[in-house]
Amino acid sequence: MRDTTYQYIDGSWIEGESNDEITVRNPAEPDEPIVSFPGADQEQARAAVDAAEAASDQWAAMAPADREAILYDAADRIEAQLDSLAETLTREEGKPISSSRGEVSRAAEIFRFFANDARNATGDTVPSNDPDTFTYTIREPLGVVTLISPWNFPIATPSWKLATALATGNTVVLKPSSETPMIAKRLVELLADAGVPDGVVNLVVGSGSTVGDHLTTHEAVDGVSFTGSTGTGRHIQKTVADRGIPIQTEMGGKNPLVVLPDADLEAAAEAAIGGSCGGTGQACTATSRLIVHEDVAAELTDAVVERANALSIGPGMNDPDMGPAVSAAENETNLEYIEIAKEEGATLLTGGGRPEDMETGYFIEPTVFTGVESDMRIAQEEVFGPVLGIIEVADFDEAVEVANDVTYGLSASIFTSDMTSSRAFTRQVEAGVVKVNGTTTGSQIQMPFGGMKASSSETHKEMGQRAHEFYTHEKVIYRSDP
Ligand code: NAD
16 A cells, blocks of 8 residues: 655654645656645644644753764665665656765765754854953754755755754754655655654645645744745745744746856856756756857857757656656746747747657756847746756846846856956856856855845855854853852
8 A cells, every 4th residue: 555644743654634635746757646645734734833842842952962963873874775765856856866866965965064063053252341241152943943845956955954953953844845745755754763853853745825824824933944936935934024033035046157258168058058957957046048248159059059959858767868847837837938938039949849759758858049138038037947048248247237137146157267257247246156167056065055136035045154043043141150
């Protein structure tokens, strides 16, 4: 019999009790569902928060070295199951198996890195004006934190939220995307096996509209960390605003890659295709606008199209360059945007539809448009598929103006060999992450990550040396002994 117990509340795996049926399909072979189960209802969402609240004091009081040891153990367990976790990820999300293996091993690395926050999230001792008063700060956990994650990096994203929250002594309720509940369940099972006590980590799988507001507005929730679309993130910001609790929302992007005439054009073309089609374009940091100086536009365009045409497409288990889109709905949206771009007057250079002879599966061709203008919808709205728009500009200033001419501000890159231009770009571009001669995608876990403008609440960056700041109160203490 198939396992349909996807809710983990206070240390017990139970069935959801709502009428929402969650069906997981392999996006490469969607005809046969992998599993179907009922999502959580509102009472279960509230019960998960209650369980996290009940477990909170004990977990916060545990010696930091003991919390750290549990998280190290979780990292070891993830690594020990790398192959089967990667297979689960590819079967439900669709990405090439080598990418899944990379993501799973990154999850282990994330747990190891942030386990140290248990001991390293320290305060400061500060010189006092009064010799009889000791002045210092301490960091304390927020309490109960709700973690909400999307489907596109379905083990890495929950891992960086969980690891930091748990290391710093918080208890959590994790709500993963309903597209990718299997890998979330396996991650929570591994945490329980590693010794995370009952109630410290709770998993609620359910429709955002059914359980979402209960997970963010329950009076015991002390913080919310969300990654997903700007629409959902803005909704959560509004619903949580009245309670004034800390909130972190990392959201969508419309990321530019600028190419100047003095750039290494082969490297720029490689980065443009890697950034736009890697992961089937389903990265918040995906390159969607290639902003190129008119002097090198023709040569760069040829190099980009050549690379797009060379990409292999297929089921993730065959490890192609590009797997399918995650769902029928996502792929329909991709195809709609392609029609919109054509109607707006952009010129389709390659791709633009489903690959021939691949009727089953949510496959789509790598797609490149030229003649894109900055005010077109294809240059303004997040597509979340392998669709790249080329925008020609006359000089550096126009390139920066176009790069900044969107509501989003997540990541941006420039290809140039001129230090003055690259320095000016890093200063002027409106993006939370800026690369010089690199892809817009990809990040290192010891570096902070997060956007600006409509891409982020800009309250705290995730990852990096100071990720713990979001998950902790800084208390300022003046102690005068009698
Ligand atoms: P989404 O906004 O549809 O869903 C994200 C999560 O929010 C899911 O778990 C969903 O169930 C939940 N949710 C939906 N309604 C809710 C509500 N009312 N209350 C609480 N939770 C609710 O996003 P998606 O389609 O899963 O992911 C793709 C999006 O995520 C893209 O826009 C992408 O750019 C963005 N993303 C951003 C980053 C980043 O770090 N900036 C990283 C990855 C993905």
